[in-house]
Each structure stands twice: as C-alpha cells, then as structure tokens.
Amino acid sequence: MSEPSVRANSLPAPAVALLRALHDALSLPLPGLTDADERAYHVLMHDRASQARIILECVLIDGHELGPAAERLSTWTAEEPVNYTPWTDSRGAV
Secondary structure (H helix, E strand, C coil): CCCCCCCHHHCCHHHHHHHHHHHHHHCCCCECCCHHHHHHHHHHHHHHHHHHHHHHHHHHCCCCCHHHHHHHHHHHHHHCCCCCCECCCCCCCC
16 A cells, blocks of 8 residues: 655645755765865765754654754754865866
8 A cells, every 4th residue: 555645845844844954954065176175075974964863863763843953953054064165067068
C-alpha cells in the first residue's frame, strides 16, 4: 500500500522552516581550486552537517519544537558564513 503524497506546501509552517534551514545550512558553493579553499569548504561542511544533525536529534529524539529548532539552525548558519573563494567557471557556457 502506498502512502499519500505530501508536498512541502501542505506542511505546517514550522516544518517548512526547518526543511529550509536544513537546506540552507548544507547548500554550500563548491570551493575554488586551492588547497586552502578545499580545506575551508570541508571544515565548514563538517561543522554545518554536525549542527544539522544536532538539530535533527533534538527534534526527533528529544521532542523539541520545529520552529525554534529552525531558528537556531538558521542562526548557527549565519554565524558561520562561507569563508573561502567559491569555484567559478570562467570559460563560459558549454
């Protein structure tokens, strides 16, 4: 038996906010070609993934409310902006 389809626009606003916060935390631009950019990208991705995991555990295991959890993750994300040079393709469209 298949479950009914559920779309984000049918979810309560706090659930959508948490999904958006998770997306924003984990959507990082690819790093430039230097070793320093690669390292900075991996450190930032690791930190943000750890924070996302903490938030999910608080919501799923400890029963925290979705809205405040989304706000906390968004705050953490804003406090750790991209600190490396993102990759750009200077060759133009293919």
